[in-house]
Amino acid sequence: MGESTKKIKIGIYGGSGYGGSELLRILLFHPNAEVVFVTGNEHAGKPVSEVHRNLTSLTDLRFVAITDDLNELGDIDVAFFGLPHGQALELVPRLPSGVRAIDLSGDFRIDDPAVFETFYKKKHAGDLQKRFVYGLTETNREAILGAEYIANPGCFATATALGLSPLIAKNLVTGKLIVDAKTGSSGSGARHAANTHHPQRVNSFYAYKPFTHQHVPEIEQHLRSLGKLDEPLVFMTHSLPVSRGIFASCYAELERDTTTDELTGIFREFYRDAFFVRIVDGSPDINWVKNTNFCDISVHVSGRNAVVFSAIDNLVKGAAGQAVQNMNLMFGLEEKTGLVFSGSNP
């Protein structure tokens, strides 16, 4: 930051959903951040704390509407986008020059236009895409440090890619990777819907989007940037009856027989400098990472079969927390500034 008293001026586009809610929860208390405005078209004029009632008495901010000229909303250093897929595609090109951007949607995660259009049914960003860096902080730190624009990873993608990156980067696996991923209901967003209707969701567990989840191409693209991926990822998403949390069980065949201890050591080494990745014994548990920016990982090996378990809070490390982690790097702050939430027991 140069001077510790100078604060990063922040605009949040799309602050009424859960991504926006978490950005506010983090940034309003971040020692080097100042939230200049937060948009929420359907709530324009309302106090932020009327929508995010947890913030009652903690902020006087009100939602504003997005204007045609984005300059009108106030001078900012960085814009966060917490909007539905497709909207950042329209807004980023209209940002005042010099304003950096961190997009929490999928709009800028995929380099290949054909793949993007297949999964997102939108026109690809084209040349603009080249200015975006994929924000999986732990594996992409160097690029993020100098980035102008960040495509923040998806929640499933974060849990999965952090679990698989050491295997691919160290060239340890052969054959097909299979990922069985599970998410809490907040992954469906702040709008109520049939699949988040409490009377049914509370006693349910089911799979959805078999083989076709839109995070698959972003995970594959990222893994291929680290090493060799022999076959397309088999990736299956399921719905958990909890509010927060993602748990990914990743199955791999190793090149050679190894042991749990040996593979654990490789993971510890790989994430040696990653404060927010904790290699744990036994199994991670979404209970221990909820409300935090941590990704807890454990590995187990039997002969040449390995499983990696990876747990995050989908809204923190899987969205707003990682976005702020990336902002910290982009602005020369320590990576964990404003992000050390300890979780709780219970």
Next chain:
Amino acid sequence: MGESTKKIKIGIYGGSGYGGSELLRILLFHPNAEVVFVTGNEHAGKPVSEVHRNLTSLTDLRFVAITDDLNELGDIDVAFFGLPHGQALELVPRLPSGVRAIDLSGDFRIDDPAVFETFYKKKHAGDLQKRFVYGLTETNREAILGAEYIANPGCFATATALGLSPLIAKNLVTGKLIVDAKTGSSGSGARHAANTHHPQRVNSFYAYKPFTHQHVPEIEQHLRSLGKLDEPLVFMTHSLPVSRGIFASCYAELERDTTTDELTGIFREFYRDAFFVRIVDGSPDINWVKNTNFCDISVHVSGRNAVVFSAIDNLVKGAAGQAVQNMNLMFGLEEKTGLVFSGSNP
């Protein structure tokens, strides 16, 4: 029934919500019932099991649309109405003559037109209301036996009125009754809404409609039919993060000092012939009545202060189960026919 082989022919108006779902779960397996049709306007033509997936492979019924001439839907002995408030008011007058009716909505529960219109914002049924009997089975059995039309009690009203009836009927209390009632999320119905959005509901508990819940007048009217009610009921409703269940904590001042044992004895005697009311020790628990037609009640006394705890499944004893209990009586069957669900542990 006269002949054991003759079945009651049933039409269900409004079978796509949770009331309808529970009517189907019960009536499809009732030894003396035959469901002739079930309406569900937005699902007309669809298999019932596509909406109520628990019924997959258990029924070939399809939803039909309500017709202008109700005769067209098929010959029936009794019509159940599981429709939103206001619709049975329109439909009951159009029923073929000789067809009995059991309405699960609030349309016919209130005798006083002014009170009805205040709480329901609809025009009162007028003379038609006189043909309706209030279907709180345990306290109204004689009238139900000969009834043409039944106004089935509300879920909160059932738990509360069963808890308070012995106190009022035996003239044991003085002063104000205070009821603190709590309901599971299925009480909000099958349509998703903000207050049943799982990510928030799952960790929540809150009050709603303070002093103004529409079940208040129906409880007061019923208690006044049994005895003296000194003052208006103080009645407060709260939302529980479970799918099913109502728990009412009812506070009363007794006319004189008494003991827990004595009051328990009075309750046992009052409900001596009521198979579905169980007087228990300690506290009832919604866990033990879920999916059943039981109402579990316990009482505790300290000097002249008494508390009655009452627990039901809001969709069974609080709706569809009690409706079938009333049908059994109306058609000369044993009250518990087709209704002995044992609950489960856990």
Next chain:
Amino acid sequence: MGESTKKIKIGIYGGSGYGGSELLRILLFHPNAEVVFVTGNEHAGKPVSEVHRNLTSLTDLRFVAITDDLNELGDIDVAFFGLPHGQALELVPRLPSGVRAIDLSGDFRIDDPAVFETFYKKKHAGDLQKRFVYGLTETNREAILGAEYIANPGCFATATALGLSPLIAKNLVTGKLIVDAKTGSSGSGARHAANTHHPQRVNSFYAYKPFTHQHVPEIEQHLRSLGKLDEPLVFMTHSLPVSRGIFASCYAELERDTTTDELTGIFREFYRDAFFVRIVDGSPDINWVKNTNFCDISVHVSGRNAVVFSAIDNLVKGAAGQAVQNMNLMFGLEEKTGLVFSGSNP
């Protein structure tokens, strides 16, 4: 049964846990069953409904203690064992001759003594094992019809084996099978423990016993009885924050490219006569099978990759329900007698 009035006389050894609880919930209402006694050593003398409070007013049975001479407890046709692993091993040899047995524990599921001793740390049953038939009803119906003794499958094993049996029996797969299985907390039994402490379990999801769950050998043994299993099963168990339900996601590589429709058709044909297996579209959901004896299955295919989703209630189809299904067959009753619970919505 020959005569419809003659009832099967039943003794339940171990009736205080969740397996026993479900046996009672089913058998007390089974039209052809009479529960003669139920043991529960620590509760001997207590009414059954004091432990299983859902049964209040539904039974006068009291728990009895196991006697040295098993004849003393009363004449029975069949004994159910719902005891911790190891106890049925001691008791079955002491059964009066002519009494059949259905064991819900793992004591008699494994034919190979070495495998059994590795996983269960008990001495294998030896010759006695040969008198046991593995009770996965849908794939073993003929043997069960004439069985003297039944080893009822484990809950994870039931969900998994029903999901994988068509693939193996029809010789459709190549290479390794990977199963990612999840269970509700009732799978841990009725005794409270650290991993079922509500404050933590309610927001948790985690894996346990990686690669080493004791249901692995029973699944492998059963699959090998149906066809060729190329490699050891990779089987991972996880804990869900619901009370009831198992969901297994089974990953397989097919011998050749196929389609979801084609594989769905093969599964429908395989389970054509299986009332309790329902092949569904999309995904099964534990919400739709809870409290029922159904196993809901769906399949999805992408090229040569297939996934099978399988959902059961761990205590019903995964334990007591399947046990009664087997009893029905053993005594010449229709398989579904007393077992048609419809589940509920919600």
Next chain:
Amino acid sequence: MGESTKKIKIGIYGGSGYGGSELLRILLFHPNAEVVFVTGNEHAGKPVSEVHRNLTSLTDLRFVAITDDLNELGDIDVAFFGLPHGQALELVPRLPSGVRAIDLSGDFRIDDPAVFETFYKKKHAGDLQKRFVYGLTETNREAILGAEYIANPGCFATATALGLSPLIAKNLVTGKLIVDAKTGSSGSGARHAANTHHPQRVNSFYAYKPFTHQHVPEIEQHLRSLGKLDEPLVFMTHSLPVSRGIFASCYAELERDTTTDELTGIFREFYRDAFFVRIVDGSPDINWVKNTNFCDISVHVSGRNAVVFSAIDNLVKGAAGQAVQNMNLMFGLEEKTGLVFSGSNP
């Protein structure tokens, strides 16, 4: 603090339970606190993060055993006691002189020895009790500022007393107060027990300890210190199937007719300087205060009937958070130092 660099040196007696867990979560990140030691007899020697896995990588502290000479554990300014009832009674007299104490148990909350002995079955502290100040911060701030020892209020007592204090202090009520209180499962502590066994608790709601909860005398004593309490409190406790949160519904008869707006105004004025009490519209919700030190309150009036709804996190404002709030005052810090947790949505 005088110098901002000087930290309050803290010892935690009893750090393995949920009270200790929350003290650690707060104090390890408190800018003016240094945790010198934390005891946990059964875990002595173990890393704190092995028990409180949320703290993995956040602290190197290890549990120590309590020594006969309390001086041996290290120099401290203040001792927190998070031990089972009865243990602080033994330990406080052994504290090195000059060390202040904050006790989270009930050992020093009751002034009247006879009342204490009735509810706690322990011998009263006698003269030592006079050195304790009751730590309901918002109503007792002046006394806390100069306190040597603090008896931190119970969780139910905090929610209830904050809800009722304005009514009593302003002499607004007549007759009996009735409180219907509900708590999450973490109120039962970190040790698993039958009433926190997940398979049952997750679908349950029930009452316990009718009329006899040990927080009654502490609430009455506190309210009497503020004004007139006509009759003994009617206080009923219930168990909610959530991990965290207390919700109290408090029923009162007002001296005269008033309105919701008027009473709301009185509450706002009463808590004008209380950062951690938020007077809200509609109803508070435990969802909005979970993990925070806030107490959210709303009031509703109908004629002379009033209801006050009060919601807290039982482990924060109801235990560790309020304890630290009191420490802040005792050591001249701003009351909210280290305590501004914003909660989250969802």
